[in-house]
Amino acid sequence: MVQFIIRRFAQMVLLLIGISFIVFMSMHLAPGDPATIIGGPTATKSDIEAIRADLGLNKPVLVQYIDYMNGLIHGDLGYSYRTGQSVTEAITTRFPITIKLAVASMIVAIVIGITAGIISARKPNSMLDFASTTFSLVGVSIPNFWLGTMLILLFSVNLQWLPIGGLNSPFYTTEGFKELILPAITLGTSTAAIIARMTRSSMLEVAQADYIRTARAKGVKQRKVVWVHSLRNALIPVLTVAGINFGGLLGGTIITEQVFAINGIGRLMIEGIASRDFPMVQGTVLLVAGIFVFINLIVDLLYAAVDPRISYD
C-alpha cells in the first residue's frame, strides 16, 4: 500500500510538471507580445525593450520556464499584465469563494443524486423510477448557465426569494446561505444526475448479488437489505464517480461564477483570457488543473482503500 501511494504521488508530480509545461508553452505561443500589452499604445520601442528585459522575456524559452517553475515553487506566479497585482495574491483572495461554491454544489449533487438513485432502484419501472430517470437525462442535457439564468428568473426576479448573485457574505449567515443556494443547485444538477444514474444501476446490480439473496433468505428485513447490504456496496462506484466529478465541478465553477457574478477563480480566468493577461490565465489554469489531478489521486487512493479487490501492483 505504501509503495502504491509513493508511486501514485511520483506520477502526480510528473503530471503536474507536464501540465505546467503545457500551460507555460501555450501562453508563450499565444499571439501578442506581453511587453506591448503592458506598455500600451503609447510605449516607444525602447520602453518595450526595457519591459521585455524586466520580465525576462528576452531569455531563451526554456530558461524562462525554469525561472517560472522556480517562482512557482516559492509561491510566486508573476504579476498581472492588466492590474499589476500579484497573481498569487489574486488567487489567494478568490480561491476560497470558488472552493465554497464547489463544495456546496457537491453536497447538493450527492444528496439529490443518491436519494434519486435509491428511490429509482427500489421500485424499478415505477412512476418514481420514471421521474428519477427523466431527471437524470434532463440533468445531464441542461446547460448549467441556462439553468442558472432560469433559476434567477424564477426565484430572484419573479418571486424575489433569493439574491441574484454574489457570495459576498460568509456561508454560515442567513444571507450567505441564501446567496449559495442558486449557484450550488446550478452547478450541482448535472453531477446529481450522473450520481443518480450511477446509484440506480449500481443498486440494481448489487440487488442481484448472491449475498443479497442470502440475506433475504435469512429473513433480513427489506429496509436493512437496502440500507445496510445493498447501499454500502453500491456506493463504492458512486463515490468514485462523485470524486472524479468534483474535479469537473471545479471546471464548472468558471461558468457558474459568470452567471451569478461571483468573484472567484473562474471569473479571474475569464477576465484574464479576455484581456490576454497571460500570467493570470497561467496561474488560474495551473491551480485548477493541479487540484483536479490531486483530487483524482485522492479518489484513486480512497477507491483502493475501500475496495479490497483493487490491486496495488
Add this chain to the structure above:
Amino acid sequence: MENGIALEKKDVNRGKKGHFLLDTWKRMCKNKLALIGISIILIQVILAIFAPVLVAHDPYKQDLASAKLSIGTAGHFLGTDNYGRDMWSRLVYGARISLIVGLTSVVLGLAGGVLLGLISGYFKKLDAVIMRIVDLLFAFPGTLLAMLIIAMLGTSLVNVIIAISIWSIPGCARIVRGSVLSVKNQEYILAMKSIGASHTRIIFKHILPNCTAPIIIFATTRMATAILSCASLSYLGLGAQPPSPEWGAMIAAGQDFMWEAPHMAILPGIAIMLTVFAFNVVGDGLRDALDPNIKFDS
C-alpha cells in the same frame, strides 16, 4: 471455381453486415427514447439544411420598431429580440451553427483520436509515449482545456471547434486503444501477419472495422458534449461573437432583458437542451443496441 467461392464468401459477408445493421436498427426501434432522440435530430438537420426556405426573416436584420415582441405576435410567432430580430429565424440558424460546430469538432477529434488510439494499441513501443500524452490531456478538466486553447488562439467560433476537437482526442484515443488491444491478438490478425500483410492494411482494413461500435457511440455522445461546450464558451464570450445567432451567445444577450423579454433567454436554452438530450439518448440507445452483452427480448 475459386472465383465462385470468393464471390460466395463476399456475398455471405455482405449479408452478415446487412443483418448486423438491421439487428442494430431493430434494437434501436425498441428503445422509445432513442427514437424520440432520432426524430429531434432529424428535425434539426432538416431545419438546418433548409433554413433559408423555412424562415421568413433574415436572422441578422434589425428592426428596432418591433424590438422585444413577445411569443405569439403576428408575423413573429416566437417573438423578437432587443434589436427586433425574429427569434424563430435566429433559433433555426443557430441550429445550423450548433450542428456544424458539433459535427466538425467531433470529426476532427475522431480523426486524431482514432489515429492515436490505433497506433498506440497496435505498436507496443509507441503505446507508453502516446498514452502519457493522453494522460496529460486528461489531467485538465474539459472546459479548462478548451479555455486554455482559446486563450492561446483567441476568441472565435473556429477556435472553439479546434478546442473541442483537441478535447475530444484523448477520450477517443483511449477507447480505440482498448478495442485494438482486444482485437490485435485474435487469430485472424495473426493470420494476416503470417501471410505478410502490411501494418497499414492490418490496422485500417482488419482492426479498424472491429472498433466501429465504440467509435460510433463515442461520436454520438460527443456531439452532445460538443454542442453544449460550444454554447457554454459562446455564453462566456469566448466563442461565437454578436450578432451571430449562436444559442449560447443568444442566452448571454437575453440575460440582460430577462425582466422585459424572458423569451430571449428561455428559447435558446430549450433548443440546446433538446439537442443535447437527443444526442445523449441516441448515444445511450446505440450503446444498448451495439453491446452484445445486453440481451433483448426476441
